[in-house]
Amino acid sequence: MRKAETAPSFLSIGIAAYNEEESIERTLEHIFKQSLWKRVPADRKEIIICANGCTDRTVEIVKALQREHPEIKLIEIKEKSKAKAWKKIVESVNPRSKIIFFTDADVIIHHKALERLWKAFRQNPRLSLVGGFAIPAVVREAKDERMRRINEEYRRRVLKEKPGHLSGALYGIKVEHAREVAKRMPDNTLIEDRFIQLVTPRERYKKVFEAKVYFKPPQEWRDFVRERTRIAKGHRQLQRLGLEPKQSTWEEFKNKVRRSKGMPLKAKIHGALAWITAQVRTRMPVREPWPKNVSSKIGKRKPKA
Numbered sequence: 001m002r003k004a005e006t007a008p009s010f011l012s013i014g015i016a017a018y019n020e021e022e023s024i025e026r027t028l029e030h031i032f033k034q035s036l037w038k039r040v041p042a043d044r045k046e047i048i049i050c051a052n053g054c055t056d057r058t059v060e061i062v063k064a065l066q067r068e069h070p071e072i073k074l075i076e077i078k079e080k081s082k083a084k085a086w087k088k089i090v091e092s093v094n095p096r097s098k099i100i101f102f103t104d105a106d107v108i109i110h111h112k113a114l115e116r117l118w119k120a121f122r123q124n125p126r127l128s129l130v131g132g133f134a135i136p137a138v139v140r141e142a143k144d145e146r147m148r149r150i151n152e153e154y155r156r157r158v159l160k161e162k163p164g165h166l167s168g169a170l171y172g173i174k175v176e177h178a179r180e181v182a183k184r185m186p187d188n189t190l191i192e193d194r195f196i197q198l199v200t201p202r203e204r205y206k207k208v209f210e211a212k213v214y215f216k217p218p219q220e221w222r223d224f225v226r227e228r229t230r231i232a233k234g235h236r237q238l239q240r241l242g243l244e245p246k247q248s249t250w251e252e253f254k255n256k257v258r259r260s261k262g263m264p265l266k267a268k269i270h271g272a273l274a275w276i277t278a279q280v281r282t283r284m285p286v287r288e289p290w291p292k293n294v295s296s297k298i299g300k301r302k303p304k305a
Helices: 024-033 033-038 057-070 082-093 111-121 144-160 177-185 191-198 221-240 249-259 265-282
Strands: 013-015 045-052 072-077 099-103 107-109 127-136 169-176 205-215
Touching: 013 024, 013 082, 013 265, 024 045, 024 057, 033 111, 033 127, 045 057, 045 082, 057 072, 072 082, 082 099, 082 177, 082 191, 099 111, 099 177, 111 127, 111 169, 111 205, 127 144, 144 221, 169 177, 169 191, 191 221
Parallel strands: 013 045, 013 099, 045 072, 127 205
Antiparallel strands: 099 169, 107 205, 127 169
16 A cells, blocks of 8 residues: 555544533543554644633633644634534535544544544545444542442443444544535534434444544433433434434333343443433423533543543
């Protein structure tokens, strides 16, 4: 393979950051260590960060990092909407870029993850969307016994079953396709990664399990329920848009029971309680559709991969 083919002509990475002062710097450090990032010259790469509705020091931290890394581009919007931030990033991508890689602002990325996503696009030019493998990190200092059990079981299932859904933690999308998706995506979309996968033809999507990215699941019950509620509301949105089949609460409950087979009894009970709470909250007006879950932020101490 010729050297010119081992890296994209222009490398673009997008990050939507809502109040990520604890983790944005660590995530950027992992991007700078990417094998693909190192191979691309400075004038042919960019990291586009959209600070959406930030009220903490996220913008200040990014501006400080820009002095050392001019490849970082910062966009600020008032709205907290991640979907709107995603669309702003797509609008701002360099004209020379053919693919844009998206990652969350609070993850740990394997140093060859971007290269493995890029390789999948090279091997199959028909692909429009390539997802990485998001793995829950091990958190030894978890204080909530319920959450420790839930997260241990969650990690076990992810590693065993290797689910094929797209995770917003890490993926690559062709810019041309991203622009088409942006035209269809409502600004209030709560689970934008699911929306992107559903509007992408199946034959144009692939998941690369070797492209690993680690995230810290919620460590507090309140944050866990908030996350489940947002996801449940997000699926309701997709059902109203006709992108997902509508299910009754009873059907959803039966699916939940089916997926929990083999789980320890206490994990089943805690999972069921969280599901029921989320279902109740989903049907109630929520003031904050994009809550910040502090206990899921990586922070200074890196959890074990």
